[in-house]
Amino acid sequence: MTTAGAQPFVEQYGALKGALPGVGLPWLAELREAGLARFASLGLPTPRDESWKYTNLRPLEKVAFGTPNGEAVSIDRLPSLLPAGASENRLVFVNGHYRADLSTLKSLREGVEIGSLAASLERSPETVAEYLGQIAPAGGAAGEQPGEQPLLALNTALSGDGLMLRLGRGAKVKTPIEVIFIGAATEQALAYHPRNLIVLEPESQAVVIEHHVSLGGGATFANSATEIELGDGALLHHYKMQAEGPETFHVSTVHARVGRDAHYDSFGMSLGSRLSRNEVSVRLNGQGANCHLNGAYMVRGKQHCDTTTLVEHLVPRTSCREVFKGVLDDEARAVFQGRIVVHPDAQQSDGHQLSKAMLLSERAEIDIKPELEIYADDVKCSHGATAGDLDHDALFYLRSRGLPERPARRLLIEAFLTESIEAIAAEDLCPAFLASIADWLKTD
Amino acid sequence: MLEIKNLHVTVEDKEILKGIDLTIMPGEIHAVMGPNGSGKSTLAYIMTGREGYEVTEGEVLYQGRDLLAMAPEERAAEGVFLAFQYPVEIPGVPNTTFLKEAVNAQRRHRGEDELDAMQFLKVVRQKVKELGIADEMLKRAVNVGFSGGEKKRNEMLQMALLEPRLAVLDETDSGLDIDALKAVADGVNALRAPDRSMLVITHYQRLLDYIVPDKVHVLAGGRIVRSGGKDLARELERTGYAEFATVAA
Structure with missing residues (x-):
């Protein structure tokens, strides 16, 4: 049907x-x-x-x-x-x-x-x-x-x-x-x-x-x-x-x-x-297979952004790193679902997953669902998630040095996102990613 | 320069400052000493406008203006500087970017031209050299991975670049070894000027061996319980704060 x-x-x-x-x-x-x-x-x-x-x-x-x-x-x-x-x-x-x-x-x-x-x-x-x-x-x-x-x-x-x-x-x-x-x-x-x-x-x-x-x-x-x-x-x-x-x-x-x-x-x-x-x-x-799954997102208005990952460790000695960072404003929503499966033979698997979201508005929302399924006993696996407003202490520190609130906020958001770009191996690509962050902040 | 009149401050409904009176003239250095929990840090934060501190009574005048009505960035641009007891780490923001943004934000506020990258670099290199700071500290993210001494030196660097009229040093000596302490004191003394005032908040007399104050005040239980000249600090070193705890209670 x-x-x-x-x-x-x-x-x-x-x-x-x-x-x-x-x-x-x-x-x-x-x-x-x-x-x-x-x-x-x-x-x-x-x-x-x-x-x-x-x-x-x-x-x-x-x-x-x-x-x-x-x-x-x-x-x-x-x-x-x-x-x-x-x-x-x-x-x-x-x-x-x-x-x-x-x-x-x-x-x-x-x-x-x-x-x-x-x-x-x-x-x-x-x-x-x-x-x-x-x-x-x-x-x-x-x-x-x-x-x-x-x-x-x-x-x-x-x-x-x-x-x-x-x-x-x-x-x-x-x-x-x-x-x-x-x-x-x-x-x-x-x-x-x-x-x-x-x-x-x-x-x-x-x-x-x-x-x-x-x-x-x-x-x-x-x-x-x-x-x-x-x-x-x-x-x-x-x-x-x-x-x-x-x-x-x-x-x-x-x-x-x-x-x-x-x-x-x-x-x-x-x-x-x-x-x-x-x-x-x-x-x-x-054996020895390795992956990095990283991402950044910036959403506002009523945008909805979903990141769903599945990493399967099928044999011994495989590793994976995942870091996803996002900034949400207005009524935007984000979803992060990260699943790591370590199969019975996959000893010495190494899997780490991290989701960090910055919520700039009280109406913004993120749903986070990490799932670790581990069927081997000799593994290192972890997941972590944070969701919160800008760091108030950092904001006050910047303001106490003379930066008005808006530029100070922008600097902190930019820094939060820019960190995720630092690992990009294709150097020619970085300026475009940095510009996209700056442009997004400018249209705030 | 600064007039604090009958200042009462509460934090989370608890009264921390219970009527402070303090006047600092241009060029003077005043030290505020006191035991833990006496309200020293509250006094520092109230001067820079941190959230969460409620003034229930009294006023603070800075160069004749109502300081408490000004936003933190406005106070900074008008020349008030707080050297933090615990400088904040800001991952992802290079120290140089931060320093340049701060200097230029204040210049903009005063209607002055911003420094371009070259001009700024020249100024900052000079200050770094004077303060004996490693160049490498400029490239790292603000205070991230800095040792306690490096963080305090970074505060002194900011102070040197921003050239405030009123500097408030909140326990800048805490956690420093003697070399770092001397370096910090050198930074402060280099900035001593007839039109610049300082409020040095400290638990220990040690710092005042290197930064010699014009006046010393003892803060206990939210009140200034005694004021005197620089010799008061030495006396406190001998007697401790015990007698004031009973006075304040």
């Missing part, structure tokens, strides 16, 4: 399927059909679903989303996060469609594949088939962690274009790969479903930067999914800036598998959208 909220998307599939990337590939059609069936039976998540208890998609259901018609939207200035010349590979997607005219790709070399997923599905579908839908099980795989993800299933059914990155053994891409996702809508609300696939074979390294922005001020629903496979000793820095417009909905589902001694380093900054959810699931399945 299809729930009312899911029906419009199910109908879109019928109309769209002939135009989706990889049309004519039987395995992909099967994957999409399975995803659709899954989504149709689950429906859109509701607060009755355990992992959506604090994030209600009712506002999303009320919007009648159309499908992008592929019409070329003119882009005057590319919203790049990097200074000119800092990146050799930039991919631009508008409403889920790849825009070759706006993208720059360095000529490919042996063992390096950077491009759009649709192009890879045409050129070498068998390599895509090896991973697509395999890292993030969407159709069957009953009982497999993390369980039901209806929006991932929807993405699998309707997935449009996105980044395809595959690095062969030992390949290193020095400059960041920037992927810009532009949602462009005016009167007609639009939904699109970007799909990214990142495969780093052993000992390879890359930096991927996602930038999500809006154009035109209309309502959009970006339902993104990313699958990441890191072979032994691979290193991926994965940065994301989500700065979509105030009428948008942004849901992102990331699944990463991290091999032996590989490192997945992720940092996301969220300041856009009326409702956003970043859901990251990491499987540490090789």
Whole structure:
């Protein structure tokens, strides 16, 4: 049975399927059909679903989303996060469609594949088939962690274009790969479903930067999914800036598998959208696998920002650090759900998780749900959460030195957020993140 | 410079100061000594406008103006400085940024041009050198990971940069070894000027060996129970505060 909220998307599939990337590939059609069936039976998540208890998609259901018609939207200035010349590979997607005219790709070399997923599905579908839908099980795989993800299933059914990155053994891409996702809508609300696939074979390294922005001020629903496979000793820095417009909905589902001694380093900054959810699931399945899941968010008005993470320690000697910091003003709400699962064999796992929220208004709210499930006995795991106003002593100290209250508050908020940026390895990226904090504070 | 008249202050409905009278003339250094719990820190905080202190009676005039009606930042910009007993740690804010923001906020308030980064650096390097402070302390976050002595030296650096008219030192000597104490005293003495006054609050006479006050007051039980010259401090060192505890009770 299809729930009312899911029906419009199910109908879109019928109309769209002939135009989706990889049309004519039987395995992909099967994957999409399975995803659709899954989504149709689950429906859109509701607060009755355990992992959506604090994030209600009712506002999303009320919007009648159309499908992008592929019409070329003119882009005057590319919203790049990097200074000119800092990146050799930039991919631009508008409403889920790849825009070759706006993208720059360095000529490919042996063992390096950077491009759009649709192009890879045409050129070498068998390599895509090896991973697509395999890292993030969407159709069957009953009982497999993390369980039901209806929006991932929807993405699998309707997935449009996105980044395809595959690095062969030992390949290193020095400059960041920037992927810009532009949602462009005016009167007609639009939904699109970007799909990214990142495969780093052993000992390879890359930096991927996602930038999500809006154009035109209309309502959009970006339902993104990313699958990441890191072979032994691979290193991926994965940065994301989500700065979509105030009428948008942004849901992102990331699944990463991290091999032996590989490192997945992720940092996301969220300041856009009326409702956003970043859901990251990491499987540490090789000894010495390690991940950093970090993020910062700034929300005000009636914005809602959800961060949901799942880290699974599957084998011995894996580690993970999570630090998420947020500032909430007005009636904004945030959610942090962090789950760490240490499987029975995963001795000497090391997992730490921290959520720090600064509530600037009495009506702002954060719901925090840390969950540690530990089935091994020799582990180090912890979680911590703080939520509170600015440090009054610090504020008084600054004022006693002559700083008026507003600049003093700004300085403290800025410092709180800036700390989370200090660990970013891509130095060219820091100015853009710092500027986003300063801009956000300025519009206070 | 400063006139405190019949000042009564309560904290959480408990009366801490019970009628303080104190007048400090330009160029004078006054010491307020007293046992723990006598109201010394309350006196310091009330001067800088910390929240949670309620004045139930009396007034404080600074250069003839009602000090208590001014916001903390306004007092600072008008030349009142408090050296904190426990300087606050501010993670994420580099000390230099903090010092520059403070100096420029006060300059703006007075209608003066702000110092640019180069000008500021020149000034701050000079002061750092004079006070014997490690350059590295400028780069670290404000007071974060500073030792007790470093925190107090950082207070002296702020005082030297902000050049207040009235400096209130709240137990600046607490927790300092003799070298740090001397360094702090040097910083204070360097700022002694005919148009600058200081209120030095301390539990021990030790600091007053290095910062010689013009007048000494004994605060006990929320009142000034005795005032005198600099010799009063030495007398207290011998006799302790015991006799005043009974006077105040």
